[in-house]
Amino acid sequence: MPHFTESIPDIFTALGRQSASARPPAELGSFESVAAAFLTRAADERITSQIIKALRDSGLMAPTQLAEADPVEVEDLFRTSGARSLVKLVRPLLKLAQWFAATLDDDDDVVLSVPTESLRDGLRSVNGIGPATADAVLLEGFGRAAYPVDRATYRILVRHGWIDLGVEYDEVRSLIEGALGDDPATLAWLSAEFATLGRLTCRATVAKCDRCPLRSLLPESGPLGDS
Ligand code: SF4
Structure with a gap:
């Protein structure tokens, strides 16, 4: 299973990374x-x-x-x-x-x-x-390089085996910030993309992997348990 940082290029490709900036x-x-x-x-x-x-x-x-x-x-x-x-x-x-x-x-x-x-x-x-x-x-x-770890992000990272269940908030935040670098627009983009997946496919109650853009990045056995 590739580390989260190693998976970033594939995540960007799967989600169709485009430049994004929320506010002037x-x-x-x-x-x-x-x-x-x-x-x-x-x-x-x-x-x-x-x-x-x-x-x-x-x-x-x-x-x-x-x-x-x-x-x-x-x-x-x-x-x-x-x-x-x-x-x-x-x-x-x-x-x-x-x-x-x-x-x-x-x-x-x-x-x-x-x-x-x-x-x-x-x-x-x-x-x-x-x-x-x-x-x-x-x-x-403030436009600072920070990543808000919401429940959708946590779920996605656990289900893909990029973090273990129970990892502390700041450890997950540091992992994502370290992998994405210090560009606030990139952090905001990934946060918005993961929030969308959390609403549409990677829900708390069910993972609809067959219709999710990240399905090619799943472990061979499928999504890992998050509860
Ligand atoms: S492929 Fe499955 S586990 Fe991964 S983000 Fe999509 S719905 Fe969640």
Whole structure:
């Protein structure tokens, strides 16, 4: 069984690797892009855009303003923006704003000067932000080379024998980041591709390998157990 790193060229070929970039680089690192990356973990792009616009129109898009906002008022703003089901994200979002304002001062030079590991530690320290969300915010919000290991990624790697069941989050993240290098666009592309496979073919309950582009990379015995 080839190592995950050795399999990268075949994975890229099987998935039809094309260059991809989720956001224009100029936006990355602003509080707005960080908040959008956080919200997109739970909402689609349309709802995220509605919430961002509502926060902007209310003068709350600056981290210092949002950090001091009344959570009940922000929850009402979410409801009137059509994001009633995302009200639970308001308090973590305010905590994210508090961390951003206190740590990064909403200053582009400060944001650029902070190492990725420090940003990761800071994001993980925010109540309500777990390791995968922290890496998604690093990648999509700050434009850093980070890979958010979601359940689909974990499943695919286990089923192909690229990792063992039970491997820790950071070990999987390091494996993927080490194999793909430090290009955020490539990391974002693979993350999106694996998420799509996780929805369409490599589901938690069933692996539909016969219709999956990665079937030629399976072990001879087929997908390995992941539960
Ligand atoms: S070939 Fe099978 S195990 Fe591999 S990603 Fe596709 S569905 Fe999952």
